[in-house]
Amino acid sequence: MSAWLDQVFCEDALEGLHRIPDGSIDLILTDPPYNLGKDYGNASDQQPVDDFLAWTEQWVDAALPKLKENGSLYIFTTWRSAPEIFVMLKRRMTMINEIIWDRRVPSMGGTVRSFTSVHDTIGLFVRRKDYYFDLDAVRIPYDAETKKARSRSIFIGAKWLEQGYNPKDLWSVSRLHRQHAERVDHPTQKPLEIIERMVKASCPPGGVVLDLFMGSGTTAVAARNTGRHFTGFELNPDYCRILAERLAEPPPAEQLGSDPKARGRSKVRATDPGSDPGFPAAPPKKRAVRKTPARAVAPSAAPNNELE
Ligand SMILES: C[S@@+](CC[C@H](N)C(=O)[O-])C[C@H]1O[C@@H](n2cnc3c(N)ncnc32)[C@H](O)[C@@H]1O
Numbered sequence: 001m002s003a004w005l006d007q008v009f010c011e012d013a014l015e016g017l018h019r020i021p022d023g024s025i026d027l028i029l030t031d032p033p034y035n036l037g038k039d040y041g042n043a044s045d046q047q048p049v050d051d052f053l054a055w056t057e058q059w060v061d062a063a064l065p066k067l068k069e070n071g072s073l074y075i076f077t078t079w080r081s082a083p084e085i086f087v088m089l090k091r092r093m094t095m096i097n098e099i100i101w102d103r104r105v106p107s108m109g110g111t112v113r114s115f116t117s118v119h120d121t122i123g124l125f126v127r128r129k130d131y132y133f134d135l136d137a138v139r140i141p142y143d144a145e146t147k148k149a150r151s152r153s154i155f156i157g158a159k160w161l162e163q164g165y166n167p168k169d170l171w172s173v174s175r176l177h178r179q180h181a182e183r184v185d186h187p188t189q190k191p192l193e194i195i196e197r198m199v200k201a202s203c204p205p206g207g208v209v210l211d212l213f214m215g216s217g218t219t220a221v222a223a224r225n226t227g228r229h230f231t232g233f234e235l236n237p238d239y240c241r242i243l244a245e246r247l248a249e250p251p252p253a254e255q256l257g258s259d260p261k262a263r264g265r266s267k268v269r270a271t272d273p274g275s276d277p278g279f280p281a282a283p284p285k286k287r288a289v290r291k292t293p294a295r296a297v298a299p300s301a302a303p304n305n306e307l308e
Pocket of ligand 1: 013041042215219235
């Protein structure tokens with residue numbers, strides 16, 4: 001077991017990235033502070049704009065060498081910073097998609113001097129043409145009614161009708177409310193549905209996902225649930241405890257059933273976040289799950305701006 005694999009380190013990502021070997025990551029999936037003034041128990045979301053953009057560039061440059069040559073990067077951001085961040089990333093990588101996450105905010109008045117903002121912006125970037133992408137893993141099945149409506153002979157047996165459709169780049173998924181079972185005490189927790197879609201599409205089974213800003217650990221849980229490895233960082237010890245609790249829960253039964261790789265890998269090494277940044281899972285509440293052995297990963301060459 002590598003010291004960094006299936007671990008979340010309770011420390012500053014920029015200080016901890018040296019733990020991760022270059023060229024060892026299949027997917028960087030990260031949801032950094034948006035700089036909208038939120039209180040994460042640190043000042044990361046409350047920076048002067050120029051400092052925030054310089055810091056973003058700094059962690060991007062520290063993280064990219066960790067990515068494999070055919071790896072991908074998803075970054076969550078907001079329309080306020082997306083233009084600058086995307087231009088900065090386009091100097092280093094190739095942009096594949098801008099995904100709009102429609103948070104399905106109900107209509108309840110809202111601002112009167114602009115249109116109410118109800119979406120987050122997500123950029124998908126790659127290094128090379130042969131980047132890993134498994135559309136079949138994330139197709140959305142057609143409902144029975146649509147299938148019936150396409151019952152004309154020209155559609156019968158059509159592969160696309162059986163396989164389901166491309167989720168496209170507008171994702172309408174409700175933000176998490178208090179009543180959602182997966183909701184924990186983090187102000188900007190992302191829905192597992194979204195993160196699992198990204199992991200399944202852009203990280204091969206058994207591959208490694210890096211999130212520099214774990215928050216409540218959604219990326220780690222999504223990786224574990226889908227049979228991938230994870231690694232990453234979170235600055236706030238309270239969130240580190242929350243994510244340890246989430247990781248101590250076994251994956252949902254349907255995921256255990258459908259993905260054998262999801263079995264036996266929900267436990268991470270226990271340490272006290274206060275004394276050791278290596279992050280701990282609280283003892284499993286229901287049952288212990290065996291760790292899988294560490295996967296050997298090969299270093300790769302320097303970053304590349306163009307698709308090859
Ligand atoms: C937008 S939240 C991530 C939410 C997460 N995706 C989830 O679903 O819970 C960003 C997180 O980054 C953490 N953070 C800020 N600066 C950091 C740093 N330098 N290193 C590691 N974590 C940091 C914050 O404490 C916050 O929890």
